[in-house]
Amino acid sequence: MTANGKAGLNPYDEVPYPNFAYSATHPDSLATVATLLGVEPAPVDHCRVLELGCASGGNLIPMAQGLPHSEFIGVDFSAHQIASGQRAAAALGLKNVTLWHMNILDVLSADLGQFDYIVAHGIFSWVPRDVQEAILEICHQHLAPYGIAYVSYNVYPGWHMMGAIREMMLYHTRDVTEPPLRAAQARALLDFLAQSIPADGSPHSSLLSTYSSFLKRETEHIHGSPDAYLLHDELEEINAPIYFYQFAERAACHGLQYLSEVELSSVMPANFPPEVSANLFKLARDVVEMEQYMDFLRNRTFRKTLLCHQSIPVNRTLKANRVMGMHIASRARPVSAQPDLNSAGVEKFTSSSDGATFTTDHPVTKTAMTLLSEIWPHAMFFDTLLDTARARLNAINPSQPDADTRALDAHTLAANLLKGHAYSANLVELPG
Numbered sequence: 001m002t003a004n005g006k007a008g009l010n011p012y013d014e015v016p017y018p019n020f021a022y023s024a025t026h027p028d029s030l031a032t033v034a035t036l037l038g039v040e041p042a043p044v045d046h047c048r049v050l051e052l053g054c055a056s057g058g059n060l061i062p063m064a065q066g067l068p069h070s071e072f073i074g075v076d077f078s079a080h081q082i083a084s085g086q087r088a089a090a091a092l093g094l095k096n097v098t099l100w101h102m103n104i105l106d107v108l109s110a111d112l113g114q115f116d117y118i119v120a121h122g123i124f125s126w127v128p129r130d131v132q133e134a135i136l137e138i139c140h141q142h143l144a145p146y147g148i149a150y151v152s153y154n155v156y157p158g159w160h161m162m163g164a165i166r167e168m169m170l171y172h173t174r175d176v177t178e179p180p181l182r183a184a185q186a187r188a189l190l191d192f193l194a195q196s197i198p199a200d201g202s203p204h205s206s207l208l209s210t211y212s213s214f215l216k217r218e219t220e221h222i223h224g225s226p227d228a229y230l231l232h233d234e235l236e237e238i239n240a241p242i243y244f245y246q247f248a249e250r251a252a253c254h255g256l257q258y259l260s261e262v263e264l265s266s267v268m269p270a271n272f273p274p275e276v277s278a279n280l281f282k283l284a285r286d287v288v289e290m291e292q293y294m295d296f297l298r299n300r301t302f303r304k305t306l307l308c309h310q311s312i313p314v315n316r317t318l319k320a321n322r323v324m325g326m327h328i329a330s331r332a333r334p335v336s337a338q339p340d341l342n343s344a345g346v347e348k349f350t351s352s353s354d355g356a357t358f359t360t361d362h363p364v365t366k367t368a369m370t371l372l373s374e375i376w377p378h379a380m381f382f383d384t385l386l387d388t389a390r391a392r393l394n395a396i397n398p399s400q401p402d403a404d405t406r407a408l409d410a411h412t413l414a415a416n417l418l419k420g421h422a423y424s425a426n427l428v429e430l431p432g
Contacts (some may be wrong), residue, residue, distance in 0.1 A: 003221075004148070012055070012057030014080040015179045015228050016288075017122075019058030019084075024262045024304050025119045028062060028432035030148045031261050036430075037320050038315030041148055042116035045069055050115040052107070052135060053077075053123040057085030057099050064089070064097035065314065066308055075102040105134050107142075113146040119305075124153040126236050135410070136254040139307055150262060150305040159241035165218055166234050166337060168193070173235065176275065183227040186235060190219040227262060244303060245292045251307055258288060259306040259314060265424050267291065318422065320414035328417060329379035329429040330372035332358060341367045343398050350415070350428065357415075364389050364409045365416040368407035379431050380419075386410055 011057040023029060027044040029356040034041040042048075047070045051060045054074025074097070075106040076082050082101040089097050093280070103129070121133050127135075139149040154162075176182040194215040195206055222230055233239075248258045261267050269277045269290060276297070284290035299379075308314070332349040335357075339347045347366045350357045360366055372380065380388070390409060420428035 006302065008395075010101045011179075012076075012232070013080040015231055016078070016081050017086070018056045018226055018228050019056045019081075022061050022121055025121050025150050027067070027117045029262055030117055030150055030306060032326065032430045032432050033262060033264055033310070034148050035326070036264065036318055038319075038322075039146060039148070039259070039312055040306060041146055042144065047071075047116040048114070049073070049117045049119065049146075050112065050138075052104055052118070052138065053121040054082075054099060056081040056086065056095065056269045057088060059119070059121065060099070060167060061085065061089055061092065061097055062382055064094050065092060067098060070096065072097040073115075073125070074099045075104065075107055077101070077103055090222040093154060100152075104138070105130050107138050108134060112142060115142050116144050116147050116218065118143055118147065118149040120149070120151045122152055122233075125150055125240050125242070126232070126238050127175065128238060129240075132240075133250070133254075136251055137258060140254040140256055140309075143309065145266075145309065146309065148259065149256070150304065151307060152304045153247065154239065154241035155300055156241050156243045156302050157249075157293060157296060158299045161299075162218070162234075162301055163241065165190070165241075166239060169235060180227060181229055183230050184237065186230060187219075187223060190215065190222060190419040210355060226282070241301075243292065244295050245288055246304075247303075248288045248291075252310070257310045257312070257314070258291070258309040259308045262304045263425060264308055264422055267330050268422050269294065271423060272297070274423070277426075317428060318418055320411055320418055323414040323418050323421075323430065324382050324410065326430045327381050327432060328333070328368075328385055329376065329431055330357075330369060330427060331429075332369060332420075332421075332427045333373045333377050335364075336368055339364060339366060339370055340368065342393060351424060351426035354424055356427050358420045358427045360416055362409075362416060363393055363414050367392050367412050368413055368417075379429070382414065386413055387412070 017399050027047055031041040033207055045067055049063065049072045051074040054060050054076045055078065057074055058075045060072050074085070079101045080303055082099050086100045091098065108202065118139050122136060123130055135151065162352045171183045172189040173185045176185055181184050187379070194212065197212040197215065246313060251258065257296070265271060269280045272280065280290060280293055283293050331353060332351045335348040335350055341363055344361045346359050348357055348359045349369050364386070368385050371385065371389055371392070386409065390406065421430055
């Protein structure tokens, strides 16, 4: 994603940013979180979406193709990437997506109207302070009354150590201007450091060991990334991490409030051990403080934050009935080769993506999770999932379940699915 707000040579014209789609920024993802928190966002199949720093449209064009009755506008400071995206949209015959070569600072005065969803992915930390403020003000001025904005950015405390690595690479490549050589030299430095830090048994050896392990992990990560990521994410002229509480304060100055992270599981204190969770609730006086203390615990480096207008009431008590109007998907698989669906015995389901596990003794939930594992990656509407699970159970044992228990089964299933989603989206996905 690109937009630097400055005149002169644009490094993104010279080395374009990778042209990918980011599922976290899809209106479905934003609308799902908003709905779970009691906000009523615009229906994604008839909405307006603005992406700031859209690069070549790799994120926006697939949305436009999948939601033909919605309108998508993208702006970017790189003329080269916008031209590439315009050619791609034209080749696909898309009439509902428009890509403009524009400085973010000019968006405020542009007659764009209001948007139900605004996306700024991978921009905020890499632009000057005035452009950062413009991004937040665009979200304030151009966001519909119940609109949702997505802003991602680097955060402390995790970026303190990441920043040290960045500064070392910047120093080492300070006289190198050719992008491929600069990337190669930066990688070479990391290799040297990761392999050469001594562990000599001194009083500081444990610290050096931790430092060495961190360097090795980052070296592996950077070696697995394209040059464009290294050049624009780590070696860009501007990279300005921020503490979460500072971001929330600045958003508030623009009439915006923190809604959630797009990954709901990351905002759940209950996902920590019970004693840690209890102490978090003692330390934090509000949601912003809670999020900041959790960042301290996780040494967090990056956030994908959702914002909305300050006037919108937010209900942070998750309610099962909000799941009942959604589609459900799950990549989790039953641990047992032949799960016992009919009895009240406990069955475990696990995701190979992150190792998260979900256990339940509720027959309809066990059957529903098994059904979802069979149809992955497809989703099923909640009512269809409920009735299909009950029908399968009835085929196994005609005495269960009976018609009178449908409402109870619906509530229990919804509550269990919500619990699984709040723990890990890899266990239960709610794609809208």
